[in-house]
Amino acid sequence: MKESAAINKNINQLFQILSEYYGDSILRNGWQGNKSWWQANSAFELMVGSILVQNTNWRNVDSALRNFEENLNPEFVLSISNEELAQVIRPAGFQNQKAKKLKALCEWFQIYNFDTEEVSKKSTTDLRKELLSIKGVGNETADAILVYVLNKTSFVIDAYTRRIFTRFGFDVPKNYDSFQKMIEEALPCDIITYDYYHGLMVEHAKGFCNKTPKCEDCPLGKKCKKLEV
Numbered sequence: 001m002k003e004s005a006a007i008n009k010n011i012n013q014l015f016q017i018l019s020e021y022y023g024d025s026i027l028r029n030g031w032q033g034n035k036s037w038w039q040a041n042s043a044f045e046l047m048v049g050s051i052l053v054q055n056t057n058w059r060n061v062d063s064a065l066r067n068f069e070e071n072l073n074p075e076f077v078l079s080i081s082n083e084e085l086a087q088v089i090r091p092a093g094f095q096n097q098k099a100k101k102l103k104a105l106c107e108w109f110q111i112y113n114f115d116t117e118e119v120s121k122k123s124t125t126d127l128r129k130e131l132l133s134i135k136g137v138g139n140e141t142a143d144a145i146l147v148y149v150l151n152k153t154s155f156v157i158d159a160y161t162r163r164i165f166t167r168f169g170f171d172v173p174k175n176y177d178s179f180q181k182m183i184e185e186a187l188p189c190d191i192i193t194y195d196y197y198h199g200l201m202v203e204h205a206k207g208f209c210n211k212t213p214k215c216e217d218c219p220l221g222k223k224c225k226k227l228e229v
């Protein structure tokens with residue numbers, strides 16, 4: 001078997017085992033009324049969450065989101081000063097930096113009249129370039145917005161994915177795009193898969209494959225090489 005075919009097979013096997021283990025348990029109410037790994041009431045809540053979650057945990061993000069009360073919309077974000085916005089999002093930490101990032105994201109969203117359908121008319125490649133040109137939006141944030149807000153297939157790579165794949169025994173490319181390509185080439189290119197499989201990585205890293213892994217009860221245990229990271 002050619003090397004790439006073997007890699008694809010192993011990637012599918014990893015996700016298959018996790019899918020069988022977690023099933024639908026990780027799916028919640030998505031903002032489009034669908035089942036999604038990422039629970040949100042609106043596209044904008046999700047966009048804000050994708051910035052706020054940088055360098056913190058979801059509990060802090062939820063506190064910051066609640067501080068918006070009835071004002072979780074881009075018009076509000078653009079109408080207040082950076083200092084006021086920083087106070088609202090304070091529970092998520094790095095509030096001054098994140099306030100600037102949120103403003104920049106909203107200014108970009110305004111070009112499309114805050115309409116995700118308008119944004120989605122563009123190609124994935126063009127949108128990814130646009131998102132990456134926004135101050136404070138890196139690869140992971142851009143891909144999270146593409147998948148969870150815009151229904152574009154651009155697999156989200158995060159530190160959890162990198163950790164699980166490395167420990168499992170894959171030769172994980174250091175470069176984000178190369179690692180993403182490796183996963184995307186192995187998977188069916190559809191939004192439901194991309195949404196769910198990224199969710200599997202997050203849930204599994206939190207439940208088992210955290211800094212000190214709980215290998216004994218891990219569903220990947222028999223296949224995993226348990227390499228040190």
Ligand code: SF4
Pocket residue numbers: 164167168208209210213214215216218219220221224225226227
């Ligand atoms: S067996 Fe251990 S190292 Fe491998 S995925 Fe599970 S928890 Fe992580």
